Amino acid sequence: xxxxxxxxxxxxxxxxxxxxxxxxxxxxxxxxxxxxxxxxxxxxxxxxxxxxxxxxxxxxxxxxxxxxxxxxxxxxxxxxxxxxxxxxxxxxxxxxxxxxxxxxxxxxxxxxxxxxxxxxxxxxxxxxxxxxxxxxxxxxxxxxxxxxxxxxxxxxxxxxxxxxxxxxxxxxxxxxxxxxxxxxxxxxxxxxxxxxxxxxxxxxxxxxxxxxxxxxxxxxxxxxxxxxxxxxxxxxxxxxxxxxxxxxxxxxxxxxxxxxxxxxxxxxxxxx
Numbered sequence: 056x057x058x059x060x061x062x063x064x065x066x067x068x069x070x071x072x073x074x075x076x077x078x079x080x081x082x083x084x085x086x087x088x089x090x091x092x093x094x095x096x097x098x099x100x101x102x103x104x105x106x107x108x109x110x111x112x113x114x115x116x117x118x119x120x121x122x123x124x125x126x127x128x129x130x131x132x133x134x135x136x137x138x139x140x141x142x143x144x145x146x147x148x149x150x151x152x153x154x155x156x157x158x159x160x161x162x163x164x165x166x167x168x169x170x171x172x173x174x175x176x177x178x179x180x181x182x183x184x185x186x187x188x189x190x191x192x193x194x195x196x197x198x199x200x201x202x203x204x205x206x207x208x209x210x211x212x213x214x215x216x217x218x219x220x221x222x223x224x225x226x227x228x229x230x231x232x233x234x235x236x237x238x239x240x241x242x243x244x245x246x247x248x249x250x251x252x253x254x255x256x257x258x259x260x261x262x263x264x265x266x267x268x269x270x271x272x273x274x275x276x277x278x279x280x281x282x283x284x285x286x287x288x289x290x291x292x293x294x295x296x297x298x299x300x301x302x303x304x305x306x307x308x309x310x311x312x313x314x315x316x317x318x319x320x321x322x323x324x325x326x327x
């Protein structure tokens with residue numbers, strides 16, 4: 056999985072990822088297309104800035120690696136015979152959300168789901184900008200301005216929230232993650248607050264959580280429930296899932312795969 060070595064808050068040209076972009080980009084690369092080629096605009100059927108944005112989002116969602124090579128995950132999901140090439144199943148969106156946050160190529164998503172929402176139950180765009188500028192103050196690799204970070208937050212909002220008030224048809228289409236209803240907005244005192252609430256997330260298939268557990272390279276054969284619920288890039292953090300929801304998923308998985316996974320509670324120590 057691609058990991059960014061420095062915080063990145065630009066590269067998408069203010070475009071959020073659209074639902075068909077990943078498959079369109081996958082097919083483009085599988086047919087030996089180059090994002091640096093002048094023909095990319097014609098083949099992809101979008102403007103030059105959108106070509107750059109498609110490439111950016113393919114890297115952010117772990118579809119492309121840093122050398123513009125398709126990843127194993129890309130083939131499994133988006134090949135014509137793959138799991139769900141046209142992203143018709145909501146489970147695919149949860150998998151992509153997991154990749155986006157854990158990959159950290161687009162830094163904002165990791166910061167929001169792993170860190171910011173733990174310090175502020177409700178947050179504004181201004182809270183996010185202040186949080187980022189404070190976190191990376193003095194970091195040589197961080198060259199972003201307040202406006203750049205603010206634009207990045209706008210891309211997050213477009214990705215997860217439908218903007219029915221927009222007059223531009225292209226904007227009302229919404230981003231790829233709107234169906235997940237992960238981020239909600241609350242207008243208050245002429246400001247817009249955003250909240251990501253920890254719930255049971257009954258709509259997430261248990262197998263998606265199993266994938267996240269098995270794919271995490273930092274986990275060994277035994278994991279504490281606390282780790283799975285609260286640690287950086289845990290399913291509790293990435294999916295905004297409370298402990299009840301996590302236990303429900305684990306019990307479901309044990310019923311389906313009794314030889315692969317065990318969840319036990321010995322003397323108050325809950326372990327997977």
